[in-house]
Amino acid sequence: xxxxxxxxxxxxxxxxxLAKVPGLGPRSARRAALHMIKKKDQLLTPLAGAMxxxxxxxxxxxxxxxxxxxxxxxxxxxxxRDSTTIIVVEDVADLWALERASEMSVSYHIxxxxxxxxxxxxxxxxxxxxxxxxxxxxxxxxLILAVNATVEGQTTAHYITSQxxxxxxxxxxxxxxxxxxxxxxxxxxxxxxxxxRSRTNF
Amino acid sequence: xEWRDEGIIIGCKKHGETSLIVELMTPKHGRHLGLxxxxxxxxxxxxLQPGNRVEAVWRARIDEHLGTYQIEPVEMTAAKLMxxxxxxxxxxxxxxxxxxxxxxxxxxxxxxxxEVLLEHLDQPEIAGPLMVKFEMxxxxxxxxxxxxxxxxxxxxRDNLVYISPKSGQAVSAEAGAPWKxxxxxxxxxxxxxxxxxxxxxxxxxxxxxxxxxxxxxxxxPRGVKPPESRVGFLHAATKKWPVT
Numbered sequence: 001x002x003x004x005x006x007x008x009x010x011x012x013x014x015x016x017x018l019a020k021v022p023g024l025g026p027r028s029a030r031r032a033a034l035h036m037i038k039k040k041d042q043l044l045t046p047l048a049g050a051m052x053x054x055x056x057x058x059x060x061x062x063x064x065x066x067x068x069x070x071x072x073x074x075x076x077x078x079x080x081r082d083s084t085t086i087i088v089v090e091d092v093a094d095l096w097a098l099e100r101a102s103e104m105s106v107s108y109h110i111x112x113x114x115x116x117x118x119x120x121x122x123x124x125x126x127x128x129x130x131x132x133x134x135x136x137x138x139x140x141x142x143l144i145l146a147v148n149a150t151v152e153g154q155t156t157a158h159y160i161t162s163q164x165x166x167x168x169x170x171x172x173x174x175x176x177x178x179x180x181x182x183x184x185x186x187x188x189x190x191x192x193x194x195x196x197r198s199r200t201n202f
Numbered sequence: 203x204e205w206r207d208e209g210i211i212i213g214c215k216k217h218g219e220t221s222l223i224v225e226l227m228t229p230k231h232g233r234h235l236g237l238x239x240x241x242x243x244x245x246x247x248x249x250l251q252p253g254n255r256v257e258a259v260w261r262a263r264i265d266e267h268l269g270t271y272q273i274e275p276v277e278m279t280a281a282k283l284m285x286x287x288x289x290x291x292x293x294x295x296x297x298x299x300x301x302x303x304x305x306x307x308x309x310x311x312x313x314x315x316x317e318v319l320l321e322h323l324d325q326p327e328i329a330g331p332l333m334v335k336f337e338m339x340x341x342x343x344x345x346x347x348x349x350x351x352x353x354x355x356x357x358x359r360d361n362l363v364y365i366s367p368k369s370g371q372a373v374s375a376e377a378g379a380p381w382k383x384x385x386x387x388x389x390x391x392x393x394x395x396x397x398x399x400x401x402x403x404x405x406x407x408x409x410x411x412x413x414x415x416x417x418x419x420x421x422x423p424r425g426v427k428p429p430e431s432r433v434g435f436l437h438a439a440t441k442k443w444p445v446t
Binding site (some may be wrong): 113123159188189191194 | 213214215217226240247248249251252253254275278280283285287288290291293294297298300301325427429430431434437440
């Protein structure tokens with residue numbers, strides 16, 4: 001039985017595409033589409049223009065694999081950033097999260113995922129070779145492995161470490177432990193034992 | 203349909219934005235998958251990691267369905283495994299190996315071997331030989347077991363130092379001498395009659411010998427690549443091996 005159409009083909013297509021956006025389902029996509037249609041001049045037209053511009057200009061940085069409208073990206077070309085330290089992340093979303101923290105003004109390298117035998121992702125599917133080339137050919141002194149604290153993330157971190165073990169570069173990783181605002185009583189045993197093992201002087 | 207069993211997580215796959223498909227190795231139900239709703243939440247992600255031991259309840263309307271898991275943590279091993287290259291490579295390798303077994307087919311011996319191995323992953327001199335024995339048992343469960351009882355040529359039971367790549371049977375030093383370049387090494391720690399402990403060289407020989415049979419009998423016929431983690435595990439175990 002076919003579902004009854006409630007709007008023209010163009011609006012249906014808009015709803016269908018919006019429903020593919022993370023966080024939106026068919027119902028919320030319908031609400032979003034309706035909201036944009038109601039605010040056509042303030043929202044729908046500028047949004048369509050911005051999306052067309054982004055689609056036309058977006059590129060993958062040839063140095064760090066970040067997404068930007070220029071190549072190399074604005075992070076790689078920023079002279080104020082310390083290019084001797086590279087933070088290695090899995091995804092662009094992780095880069096944005098670390099930039100929000102504004103703790104370090106350094107360079108990045110995006111792997112594009114993690115090693116995952118279950119999903120058939122091997123070392124050749126990730127940007128590991130370009131990272132090794134950057135370390136071999138550049139002025140890199142420290143590599144900070146900011147991968148997720150999952151088995152797959154840490155497998156990737158250990159693999160990268162083994163690829164760089166003969167090179168004179170300091171390799172560090174993010175600490176594992178108690179989050180800010182975390183109550184010990186509510187933490188899982190794995191996190192607590194990791195926190196205890198990596199305790200620091202007070 | 204409903205059952206309750208203990209299990210060890212050997213793999214997790216994202217499903218949608220909030221759920222996970224969890225792959226468990228259980229003693230009574232073998233390798234079994236199920237959906238964990240909300241498995242990607244902050245609360246559940248720490249214990250839904252490969253290597254952790256859990257208590258699981260599986261429910262489905264009919265047996266053929268993927269079904270859903272309700273999972274409670276029992277022992278959180280993953281955090282400790284993640285700290286060493288040997289630990290992470292071992293759990294990835296064990297997952298890849300167990301994935302060679304048919305789904306929902308109980309293999310209690312493999313489950314027990316997995317449990318013992320996970321307890322010793324911080325000691326390469328124990329974990330290395332245990333991994334070799336795990337692989338031998340797996341070959342056996344898959345129908346390609348090696349025969350180390352007597353020589354393929356002469357039938358003698360002593361001085362077995364080679365293994366025939368053709369039959370997977372042991373060969374004595376005397377009978378194998380003319381073909382020693384074509385035979386595979388048989389590390390002595392694998393012999394029940396030997397008291398010899400496993401050395402780094404023995405471990406590398408055992409991995410080479412078993413790798414030959416896995417490639418020929420399992421990976422090549424199935425058209426799959428050997429797991430990268432096997433090389434990673436051997437490298438990490440060799441590096442961490444205690445100096446005597």
